Amino acid sequence: MGVELKTVNLPRDVTSRPYDEHGLPLIVEPATGSLANDPEAVQSWFEEHHRTLEDLLPAYGGVVLRGFAIPDTAAFNAMIERYDTDPMGYAGGLTPRSNISGKVFEASRVPPEQKIILHQEMGYLPNYPKAVAFYCLIPSETGGCTTIGDARRYQKQIPARLMDSVRERGVLYRRNYRKPGPEADPLKALFRREWTDVLQVETVEQAEAACEAVGCAAVWEDDGSLSMHYRSSGFVNHSATGEEIWFAQVQGMHFNRARLDRNYDKLNAAFPAGRPRPIEILYGDGGDIPDDLVTPLYDVLDALAVNLPYEHGDFMLLDNIYTMHGRQPYTGKRDVQVGLVF
Known part of the structure; x- marks a missing residue:
């Protein structure tokens, strides 16, 4: 990444590892049965440690909680409920997407055979989110990754x-x-x-x-x-x-x-x-x-692309300045939900 990777100072009830050689994203997994099986324990853990995760974003670009008990949209919404969101919702957004519940929106409504090019969310407006949260309720049969890419590495290769x-x-x-x-x-x-x-x-x-x-x-x-x-x-x-x-x-x-x-x-x-x-x-x-x-x-963007296949319950928080995101084409039903963090 663009800054030196820092020591991950997370509690002992989780483990962590960078997904690719450049550190994007950092995958955090539960080391206890309660975090793997009890949604209430996950909500309490996130309430206590979400700032620690956010502090890691400048170094790692993104953090993925994998294997945690985040069973549904209500659990995802409870996690992002603490964040400020745009009072306009997604009005004025580039692609259509509907509100699902609370602060949760559907992913961009783009045909599954199309690739979404790496980009920073709502960069075409003066008020843009500082981070973007993704939640996978149903992974696609093939493809369908939320592609991510390091904007700092990209910047170095722009003509x-x-x-x-x-x-x-x-x-x-x-x-x-x-x-x-x-x-x-x-x-x-x-x-x-x-x-x-x-x-x-x-x-x-x-x-x-x-x-x-x-x-x-x-x-x-x-x-x-x-x-x-x-x-x-x-x-x-x-x-x-x-x-x-x-x-x-x-x-x-x-x-x-x-x-x-x-x-x-x-x-x-x-x-x-x-x-x-x-x-x-x-x-x-x-x-x-x-x-x-x-x-x-x-x-350049294709070479930077990182594609981490989704699993049910994945929660991914991306720094919207340092990390671009897009989407692979896919087959089968796919339900990936989004929260914008301002």
């Missing part, structure tokens, strides 16, 4: 021209959502949600207020669609260490063939340059980020 140009010009996130009602083009309907759904509002006035609440400018297009604009420096300083870290979602929001693959030609025809696109990232002054600066990122 210097891209780093320097973003540092000079910043980035602009633009997301466009169609007006409510039927959409004649099924492709446009598939890739562009209604702004009433995204922002969980009904009126134009409510939509503008919701955009302002999440730190975005509301731009109404001539077709009745709504574009949400947000400018960022592309970097943030970690609250615990002060270290400056790349925090630009270029790899996941740039409009290029390498990312969109077989959908590129269809989407380019449906959403041509110069017209609002479902999602895109530009330089902060509105200029295009050249494809040749972005395309090399995907091989």
Whole structure:
């Protein structure tokens, strides 16, 4: 990882081990029958030791509790209930996800055959979570890992021209959502949600207020669609260490063939340059980020990817600045739930 791995100072009723050679993530397992079998004992243990686990995140990037008695959504919610969450919930989020119970949301609703590219959660908004918690209720038959990757190792491999140009010009996130009602083009309907759904509002006035609440400018297009604009420096300083870290979602929001693959030609025809696109990232002054600066990122991310197969009851807490996450394609039923920690 980007900082020296520290001695793990955990109580004697658990054991721990780094999953990969770089320390990502740290796996913590129970060494007593009570933690393995008694959900109430787990809740008491987590109440006492959750700050110790959180203190390990800057060094290890993520901590996985495996083999603990965390049987269901209610137990997961009890663990994250102590954390502050965004009062907006997931309104304004990039992909659809519904609230399950309390502070628990479903994972991103993306078709199982698609890979979700490594990214930092909600980096396209000024108010983003400091950590993300994942809970596995039902592991998939194949694949389905929440892929994780070290943002510090990634930063060292980003092309210097891209780093320097973003540092000079910043980035602009633009997301466009169609007006409510039927959409004649099924492709446009598939890739562009209604702004009433995204922002969980009904009126134009409510939509503008919701955009302002999440730190975005509301731009109404001539077709009745709504574009949400947000400018960022592309970097943030970690609250615990002060270290400056790349925090630009270029790899996941740039409009290029390498990312969109077989959908590129269809989407380019449906959403041509110069017209609002479902999602895109530009330089902060509105200029295009050249494809040749972005395309090399995907091989870098694939090489960084850590895929720890889920087991029922796994609880994973990730540092959202130092650790990116994504998802493998999968088969079979998969129920992975999420909590955002602000």
